[in-house]
Amino acid sequence: NAGVTQTPKFQVLKTGQSMTLQCAQDMNHNSMYWYRQDPGMGLRLIYYSASEGTTDKGEVPNGYNVSRLNKREFSLRLESAAPSQTSVYFCASLYSRGTGELFFGEGSRLTVL
Amino acid sequence: SQQGEEDPQALSIQEGENATMNCSYKTSINNLQWYRQNSGRGLVHLILIRSNEREKHSGRLRVTLDTSKKSSSLLITASRAADTASYFCATQGNQFYFGTGTSLTVIP
Numbered sequence: 001n002a003g004v005t006q007t008p009k010f011q012v013l014k015t016g017q018s019m020t021l022q023c024a025q026d027m028n029h030n031s032m033y034w035y036r037q038d039p040g041m042g043l044r045l046i047y048y049s050a051s052e053g054t055t056d057k058g059e060v061p062n063g064y065n066v067s068r069l070n071k072r073e074f075s076l077r078l079e080s081a082a083p084s085q086t087s088v089y090f091c092a093s094l095y096s097r098g099t100g101e102l103f104f105g106e107g108s109r110l111t112v113l
Numbered sequence: 114s115q116q117g118e119e120d121p122q123a124l125s126i127q128e129g130e131n132a133t134m135n136c137s138y139k140t141s142i143n144n145l146q147w148y149r150q151n152s153g154r155g156l157v158h159l160i161l162i163r164s165n166e167r168e169k170h171s172g173r174l175r176v177t178l179d180t181s182k183k184s185s186s187l188l189i190t191a192s193r194a195a196d197t198a199s200y201f202c203a204t205q206g207n208q209f210y211f212g213t214g215t216s217l218t219v220i221p
Contacts, residue, residue, distance in 0.1 A: 004155075033209070042201060043156075043211040058208065090155060101146060102209060104155035 002026055006091050006105035013081045013112045021076040021108050023091030031094040032074035033058075033102070034066060036087040043090065049074055081112045117202055117212035125218040132189040134215040136202030137182075143205050145178055147187050150199045150214075159200075160187075194221045 004025045013019055025032065030051050035043040035058075045058030049068040063085060065077045074093075078085055088109050092102040117138035126132050138145070144163045148156040162169045162178045162185070169176045175188040189196055196219045202212040 035211070040213060042213040045208060045210070048208065092156075101158035101161060102148075102156070102203070104157070106155045107153075 004091055004093055004103050004105040006089075006108050008108060009106065010109050011111070013078075013110065015082060015112060017081050018077065018079050019081065019110075020078075021089055021091075021110075022073070023075065023105060024073045025091075025093040025103070026072065027093060027095070027103065028071070029093035029095045029103070030071070031096070032068065033092040033094070034064075034074070034076045035090045035092065036060065036085075037090060037107075038087050046076065046089075078110075081110075083112045086110060086112045117204060117210060119200070119202060119212040119215040121215060122213070123216045123218075125220065126192055128192060128194055128219055128221050130192055132192050132196070132217055132219070134187045134200050134217070136185045136187070136212050138185075138202070138204045138210070138212070139183065140204065140206050140210070142180070145176075145185050146203045146205065146209075147174075147176060147185075148201045148203060148211075150201065152198070156201060189217075192217075192219045194219050 007022045033048045034046040037043050044060050047066040049055045052071045067075045088107045091105045120135045146161045147159045150156045160171045162176045173190045178185045199214045199216045201214045
């Protein structure tokens with residue numbers, strides 16, 4: 001049981017390049033989330049998907065797009081990377097939006113030069 | 114921002130001592146959760162307290178919640194070097210909002 005798997009773990013981009021962060025969970029969870037973590041800022045919600053086929057913006061969605069490909073997978077795309085998007089990105093999943101705990105992946109560390 | 118804040122930002126204690134971290138938040142909540150993050154790793158859930166609860170225990174962890182003050186505290190008793198990590202509170206209303214974290218160092 002792998003839990004939440006994120007790829008890649010590390011990535012270096014040049015300004016203007018695009019890339020997709022992949023996330024998959026094998027716990028049959030309904031809701032999935034993308035957060036970014038910056039020093040001194042804690043975790044900030046980028047996008048979330050309450051269920052398969054739905055996505056919604058979080059606190060800091062600008063510059064990002066997401067796709068809930070199926071129940072297992074939720075990808076985050078940077079269309080034109082900017083240095084301000086240098087961060088550690090975490091994917092998380094939740095069985096139900098009722099009371100429950102988030103399960104996190106190990107993170108994807110992105111550097112934009 | 115709907116983020117909460119933890120206090121202190123950093124805490125250094127000797128092994129065996131107790132560690133207390135505080136969290137203040139802004140919105141109404143269904144529950145409040147505490148997570149732990151070891152360096153370079155993802156967050157791991159520690160404990161959840163519902164909005165109608167005032168105190169909860171789990172092993173060496175004790176969490177309190179005061180919804181009138183929009184605050185919570187996490188107490189780790191008899192700390193160990195392995196408790197060294199960052200600790201985050203997260204409030205769950207319509208969404209999960211995380212605090213800025215407390216970095217705990219336990220010195221052997």
